[in-house]
Amino acid sequence: MKNTNRKLITGSMVLILTAGLSACGGGGGANMQEAPGAPQAGMMPGGGGGGDWQEMKIDGATVRFEMPKPIKMQEDAKVGQVLYVAQNTKEKMSFRVGITKRNYDEDQKKGLTDEQVLTQYAQKVLAATQQQFAQMGFKTQFQPNGSAQLATGIAQEYVGQVGKATVVERFYVNKQGLYMVEATTQNTENPDFVRFLNSFTP
DSSP states (O other): OOSSTTOOOBOOSSEEEETTEEEOOOSSSOOSSOOTTOOOEEEEEOOSSSSOEEEEEETTSSOEEEEESSOEEEEETTTTEEEEEEEETTTTEEEEEEEEEOOHHHHHHTTOOHHHHHHHHHHHHHHHHHHHHHHTTOOOOOEEEEEEEOSSSEEEEEEEEETTEEEEEEEEEOSSEEEEEEEEESOTTOHHHHHHHHHOBO
């Protein structure tokens, strides 16, 4: 990977694309209901850093991450995942985490490797993201920015430029699920941007 401190950089459906332009969304028919069979999330106060943040933990899984409050939970029916969404409009940033439950045994029966499963998931999410950008008048291409073998699975990163914003897409896979971590910002050195990306543990 390039120099991202192994903290893959990601892109968001909830985007701050240009100064003063904030576009919120979540892919077809987003609502506040949780997708059937999706992991449950528990909340607890996050520590360190500025502002009011919360730590999210997924019951029965190793996944944890931090987001600034308020955090909205949505369902992305197009991709089939539960979304956790937050924004920092003052700093022109947005954050999103997507969680999809995985049928590991079924993947094994089909002979699919973790890398194959993750790549299929990433391409599906990226295609939906590009479609949303196109509907807003922004044409973008996400470029691969490396991959890594982690203790719990595999990670991939893609980066795109949309208007004045850098859109960073990070994808993870483990036996329990598939995970998308997105961050959008006009300043990739912003401490909150870095904190969000660094907080995710698959």
